[in-house]
Amino acid sequence: MPQQAEAATLGIWVFLATEVLFFSGMLLAYAVLRKAYPAGFAEASRETKIVIGTINTAVLLTSSATMAWAVHAAEAGHRRLLAWLLAATAALGLVFLALKGVEYSQEYDEHLVPGLNFSSASPHEHAIELFYFLYFGLTGIHALHLTIGIVVVAVVAVRAWRAAFAPAYYTPVEITGLYWHFVDLVWIFLYPLIYLNGRSGG
């Protein structure tokens, strides 16, 4: 059993390494195109919904806190607390997705969705379209990861409620936590790249 737990923990770390490389491909595209079109990217960035983005950052950071607390509760063997904290984590994830949906719909109304209805009167039209292409790509893939995370956390929460874990065995909680923190961490990189560029006044 300890051998299996060690294997699972190493496995999730290795998996997260592949995830870093997966996101890095699109982040490289962002870096290259932003260097090519600094003014266009700054202009596009100023049109993003910074209030929603900032609230969402806070929501996701809070969810990481409840997740970390949940792992601690599992370690200490607090069954009910563990289940509730996991439920809170999943709920915060849902709040994030709901707000992201609101943001997407506003952007749709403003004709900012490449491939569907993009139009812009700016001289930087192409650059702005590329920015929003990468914006929807990066946040979309992030949201997909978050959705998977919510499902997994919910399943683990139900199992926790049914007393599937004990201080001697809570590997699923631990590896779910690692995944959740990773998804949170990706957003920590996306937030400044998407929302803060072009707003620094410099």
Added chain:
Amino acid sequence: MTAVSIHLPDNYLVEEQTIGSWIFTHDHKRVALLFFASITFFFFIGGFAATLIRVHLVTPQGDLLQPDIYNRMFTMHGIVMVWFFLIPSIPTTMGNFLVPLMIGAHDLAFPRLNIASWHVFNLSGFVLLYALFMGGIDTGWTFYTPFSTAYANGYVILAVVAVFINGFSTIMTALNFVVTIHRLRAPGMYWTRLPLFIWAIYATSAVMLLATPVLAMSLVLIALERLLGVGVFDPALGGDPLLFQHLFWFYSHPAVYIMILPAMGVVSELVTCFARKRIFGYTGMTYALLAIAVFGFLVWGHHMFTAGISLYSGIVFSLMSFLVAVPSAIKVFNWTATLHKGSIAFDAPMLYALGFIGLFTMGGLTGLVVATLGLDVHLTDTYFVIAHFHYIMVGGAVSAYFGGLHYWWPKITGRMYPEIWARGAAILMFLGFNLTFFPQFILGYLGMPRRYYAYAPEWQVWNVLSSAGASILAFAYLLPLFYLTWSLLRGSRAAPNPWQATGLEWQAESPPPKDNFLRTPTVTAGPYEYDAATGVTIAQNGTVYG
């Protein structure tokens, strides 16, 4: 066999015989056989396309195929051979079969992930075959933009999706190997006692894990760009086509090492066993494997010397590419040093291994030629490059694949293969290979470009030679299909250790029972305790032979 005194468990082949017990198996050995069936199927599909190409190129004006069909054929050949044969070849078959056996484990760390990897592989194969039968694609296996996103006809998105799904299979298998090698080694199996095949699979897995996700993202971007008409890679829409080449080669150059590193692992096992000598420079061999894996990530730009990268990055990438030759040469010198004063037996696996060393050396040295900035301007996108990478991938990786297949055949099937036939096929493969690809060096030097369906008449003689070699090669590849199938039914029964080899896999029965070992072995010896002078061999669990 009337008085059986000890009851042995059934071997893994006959242990349970329902279809479900195969296609949903958790046994790494059965998964290896399933992968073997899948990739053999794709090997012959890719080979069929290659055959058509070579027949077509017998005449300068190209009489067999329409130009558009010709484009689809070389694209299909490339995609199938790279992602559906070469990359999975040794890891998914011999890797799956041998990693637990060689380290003294009962299975891989994640048996369900392992069988899932095979199902995902097949799913990607079905998507690819669907794309091919619907009419195929004409982009070449490299999917270069903006051609693939803006101009290409055919089922680019489907093909890209197939390769994307295929990547999940690669990652699942690689993750399983890394965790297994870290966590499931038998007592006494220190890192310094690991067989070099395990080191090679470990290095390969690391490359797979770090490179494949980048390919996945570049393929996602291609599909989205084609679907939505937004130009991340399309200069007409503000995008950067070089960005695609950077992303693609960041994967696809390391992918070359995904193909060759396991082959190096196999050859290390074969050379030391059939020379009856301890491998020369074990520590150097492990570091060389790791160095090739690391350097492999720093040389992708040498595919882009003529694509418009700056002179300075060209110089750096050229230098880094030269550096790969150092660990590669360490390996070749150590294999030859192992042969020195060895007691060499020329069994079929050894013939393949010796062929590998020669052909890999040719491929490696011509790699230095194309890594040279000035020469590459002349040779880029010519048949010289085709010949160079076929010496590595076919002469190298496929030779080692067949060598390993023969070497471990008795362990996998419990039967011996017919030695005379096997040696004949090995020699024929070597001759056919050289006749096919050596003329292509000359063609490339003379300036014949790759991927053209017609060529200047003065090049015909070299093309005819190449096509003649290809027909020998095709025949040589078909031979094992027949005599190995024959051996399954009629071959003599194999003893547990027919080669008197040192590895733990030879301490299990042939074929092994479902759980590999009746008791977890304890390792007391290094991986290659052979002694050519005395003929005494000590297996890793301390068993003494000779």
